[in-house]
Amino acid sequence: MIASMMIVGTIVLFYIMSIVYKRFTYPLLLPILSTTVLIVLILIISKTPYDSYMSGGKWINELLGPAVVSMAYPLYIHKEKIYKYKFPIILSVLSALFSGIISIMILSKLLSFEEHILLSLLPKSITSPVAIPISETIGGIPTLTAVFVILAGLVGAILGPSIFKVCRIDKAISRGISMGSASHGIGVSKLGEYGEETLTMGSVSMTLSAIFGSFIFPLIALLI
Amino acid sequence: MVKVIRIVFQVIILYLFSFIGSWIVQSLSLQFPGSIVGLLLLFVCLYFRIIPVELIKDGAGFLLAFLALFFIPATVGIMDYPELLSWAGLGMVLAIVLSTVITIIFTGRFCQYLERKLLEKELIE
Numbered sequence: 001m002i003a004s005m006m007i008v009g010t011i012v013l014f015y016i017m018s019i020v021y022k023r024f025t026y027p028l029l030l031p032i033l034s035t036t037v038l039i040v041l042i043l044i045i046s047k048t049p050y051d052s053y054m055s056g057g058k059w060i061n062e063l064l065g066p067a068v069v070s071m072a073y074p075l076y077i078h079k080e081k082i083y084k085y086k087f088p089i090i091l092s093v094l095s096a097l098f099s100g101i102i103s104i105m106i107l108s109k110l111l112s113f114e115e116h117i118l119l120s121l122l123p124k125s126i127t128s129p130v131a132i133p134i135s136e137t138i139g140g141i142p143t144l145t146a147v148f149v150i151l152a153g154l155v156g157a158i159l160g161p162s163i164f165k166v167c168r169i170d171k172a173i174s175r176g177i178s179m180g181s182a183s184h185g186i187g188v189s190k191l192g193e194y195g196e197e198t199l200t201m202g203s204v205s206m207t208l209s210a211i212f213g214s215f216i217f218p219l220i221a222l223l224i
Numbered sequence: 225m226v227k228v229i230r231i232v233f234q235v236i237i238l239y240l241f242s243f244i245g246s247w248i249v250q251s252l253s254l255q256f257p258g259s260i261v262g263l264l265l266l267f268v269c270l271y272f273r274i275i276p277v278e279l280i281k282d283g284a285g286f287l288l289a290f291l292a293l294f295f296i297p298a299t300v301g302i303m304d305y306p307e308l309l310s311w312a313g314l315g316m317v318l319a320i321v322l323s324t325v326i327t328i329i330f331t332g333r334f335c336q337y338l339e340r341k342l343l344e345k346e347l348i349e
C-alpha cells in the first residue's frame with residue numbers, strides 16, 4: 001500500500017513540477033531538482049526512512065535499465081549524421097572523459113579526499129544506471145556515486161546555458177556533445193530547449209560516454 | 225488506449241533487452257553494465273533489421289521523454305547522506321561543480337574546433 005502511494009506520489013509531484021517549470025523555466029525549478037527536494041522534505045518531516053520510500057521507488061528505478069536501452073533508438077535514427085561527424089564526436093567524448101578524470105584527480109589531491117571518495121567521484125559524468133555498476137567495479141561507494149552523478153547533472157543543466165553563452169559554444173553538435181558527456185541524462189533533458197538536433201547529439205554523447213567509460217574507468221582505477 | 229497498450233508492450237520489449245544484457249554480463253561474470261550490453265544488442269538488431277524500428281519506437285520515445293523521472297528515487301537517496309552538508313561534503317560538491325564546468329567548456333570548444341576543421345576539409349575537397 002505504502003509502495004504504491006510512493007510511486008503515485010513521485011509521479012504526481014514530478015508532473016506538477018514539470019508544469020511549473022514549463023511556466024517559469026527558472027533553472028532552480030528543474031523538475032528533477034524540485035521534485036527531489038520536495039520528496040526529501042516530505043520524508044524528513046513525516047519521519048519516513050529512505051528504505052520505505054524505496055519500497056515503491058524501486059519500481060520507478062527499475063525503468064532506468066530499459067531507458068538506457070532506449071538510447072539505441074536516437075542512435076539508430078541519426079546514424080548517418082553520427083557517421084558523418086564520427087571523428088569530432090568520438091574525440092570530443094573521449095576528451096570529456098579525460099578532462100573529467102584529470103580535473104577530479106587534481107581537485108581530489110588539492111582537497112585531500114580519501115581514495116574511496118576519489119573512486120566514487122570518478123564516474124560522475126556517466127549516466128547513473130551505468131555509473132553505479134562502474135563505481136562498484138572500481139571500489140567506490142555506489143550510493144555516493146549516485147549522488148555525485150546527480151550533482152554533476154544538475155551543474156550542467158543549471159550552468160550549461162550560461163557557459164554556452166559566455167564561451168560562445170553555439171553549434172548544435174558541440175552543445176549536445178559537451179552537455180551529454182559532462183552531465184548525462186539530466187543535462188541532456190535540458191537540451192530539448194535548443195531543438196531536436198542538439199538533444200540528439202546530447203543523447204548520442206551520453207550513450208557513447210557510458211560505453212567508453214565502462215571500458216576506461218576500470219583501467220584508470222588500476223592505475224590509482 | 226491502443227497507444228497506451230502499445231507503449232506498455234514496447235517497454236516490456238526494451239526491458240527484455242536490458243534483462244538479456246544483464247544476464248549476459250552475469251553469466252560471463254564480466255564487470256560491465258548490463259544495460260549497455262542491452263543497448264548495443266538493440267542497436268545491432270535495429271541496424272540489421274532483425275527487429276523493425278516500429279516495434280520499439282513509441283516505447284523508447286516514452287522512456288526517453290520521462291528520463292528525469294526515473295532518476296528521482298536514486299536522487300532522493302541523498303537524504304541518507306547529511307554529511308554532504310558538512311565542510312568535507314562542500315569540498316566534494318565544489319570538486320564536482322568545477323570539474324563539470326571545466327569538462328563542458330573544454331569539450332564544447334574542442335568539438336567546435338574539430339567540427340570547423342571537418343567542414344573546411346570538405347570545402348577544399
